[in-house]
Amino acid sequence: MSTDLYKRHRFPTEIISHCVWLYHRFSMSFRAVEELLFERGIVLSYETVRRWCVKFGSEYARRLKRRRAQPGDKWHLDEVFLTIGGEKRYLWRAVDQHGHTLDILVTSRRDKRAAKRFLRKLLRDNTKPRVVVTDKLRSYGAAFRELLPHTEHRQSRYLNNRAENSHQRTRRREQALQRFKSHGHAQRFLSVFEPLNTHFRPPRHLLKARDYRKAMSERFATWREVAKLVAPA
Numbered sequence: 001m002s003t004d005l006y007k008r009h010r011f012p013t014e015i016i017s018h019c020v021w022l023y024h025r026f027s028m029s030f031r032a033v034e035e036l037l038f039e040r041g042i043v044l045s046y047e048t049v050r051r052w053c054v055k056f057g058s059e060y061a062r063r064l065k066r067r068r069a070q071p072g073d074k075w076h077l078d079e080v081f082l083t084i085g086g087e088k089r090y091l092w093r094a095v096d097q098h099g100h101t102l103d104i105l106v107t108s109r110r111d112k113r114a115a116k117r118f119l120r121k122l123l124r125d126n127t128k129p130r131v132v133v134t135d136k137l138r139s140y141g142a143a144f145r146e147l148l149p150h151t152e153h154r155q156s157r158y159l160n161n162r163a164e165n166s167h168q169r170t171r172r173r174e175q176a177l178q179r180f181k182s183h184g185h186a187q188r189f190l191s192v193f194e195p196l197n198t199h200f201r202p203p204r205h206l207l208k209a210r211d212y213r214k215a216m217s218e219r220f221a222t223w224r225e226v227a228k229l230v231a232p233a
Helices: 013-025 030-039 046-067 112-125 138-147 161-176 183-199 209-226
Strands: 074-084 087-096 101-107 131-134 152-155
Touching (some): 013 030, 046 209, 074 183, 087 183
Parallel strands (some): 131 152
Antiparallel strands (some): 074 087
């Protein structure tokens, strides 16, 4: 991401990146972010916050994904339905054995074609896994036979809790947003929300307080580099 991205913006980079972070890290509306900034003496409109999240959020997310650790070799795939404009859509998600989100995709169906599309999207940015765990949706088996014929495929409704649990954050945010407005809105928002939210969620239940604070300090340092608040080391 070039620093030219911030050209012709009268607000400094620190305020822009802070607004994007607040909106995607916490269940907040654009108006809530506007109010928080106003309390600190910074006057801007919620529409400005919305435009910043659209313009800068995707850039931040792409840069964070490039810096993430190498994913594990065991993937968990799952899909849940979303109601968008009164119609049913499906959110596909893949996480590794450590709970890190690998990618998401919103589709209108959950057939073989949709499963293959999601797998191709995953394989563009990740090496082939050793094991893939899914539920018993037949579309997975048909897609794996074509794209991952040599990967062990385990199908069970009980082995895939890691992927199913990872949908909880999305459900909470969907409720705060009062549902996604369109197919494209869901895909754009979640493509930013997933990497940014995952980045700031180290496994707190596994870390001592001192280690957790250290991990968060390192992640905030990475965030400052991503947002071009400091030069890379």
